[in-house]
Amino acid sequence: MKKKIVYNYYMDNNKNYIIIIFVIFLFTLMYTIFSPKYTDWKGIDKKDDKTFCQKFFNRLYYSLAVSSTVGHGDIVPISKKGKIISMLHMFIIATGLYIFLKKFSLNYFHKKN
Numbered sequence: 001m002k003k004k005i006v007y008n009y010y011m012d013n014n015k016n017y018i019i020i021i022f023v024i025f026l027f028t029l030m031y032t033i034f035s036p037k038y039t040d041w042k043g044i045d046k047k048d049d050k051t052f053c054q055k056f057f058n059r060l061y062y063s064l065a066v067s068s069t070v071g072h073g074d075i076v077p078i079s080k081k082g083k084i085i086s087m088l089h090m091f092i093i094a095t096g097l098y099i100f101l102k103k104f105s106l107n108y109f110h111k112k113n
Helices: 013-034 052-067 080-112
Strands: none
Touching: 013 052, 013 080, 052 080
């Protein structure tokens, strides 16, 4: 007799939140460290990017927009380093979204059968 494997989405829910928050803050720090100048970004003014807190907030806003797959477009990296970090960020988010949807759909269709 074959054993049915059931993925319990709710069991991993807390881990998923922690991973998402970690990824957002990791990429916020990467944007802050590797693209620190306001000239590396389109949509960030010099007066709004003077202190570390302002820089961190602007990069956090961009990181949340990328992570939520909204991507407003009001802040965009124009430096090569910023674009590379953004591509890596988008790839990780897209991969995570694919894995989530795959596990969720397997669990959903398993319950129906």
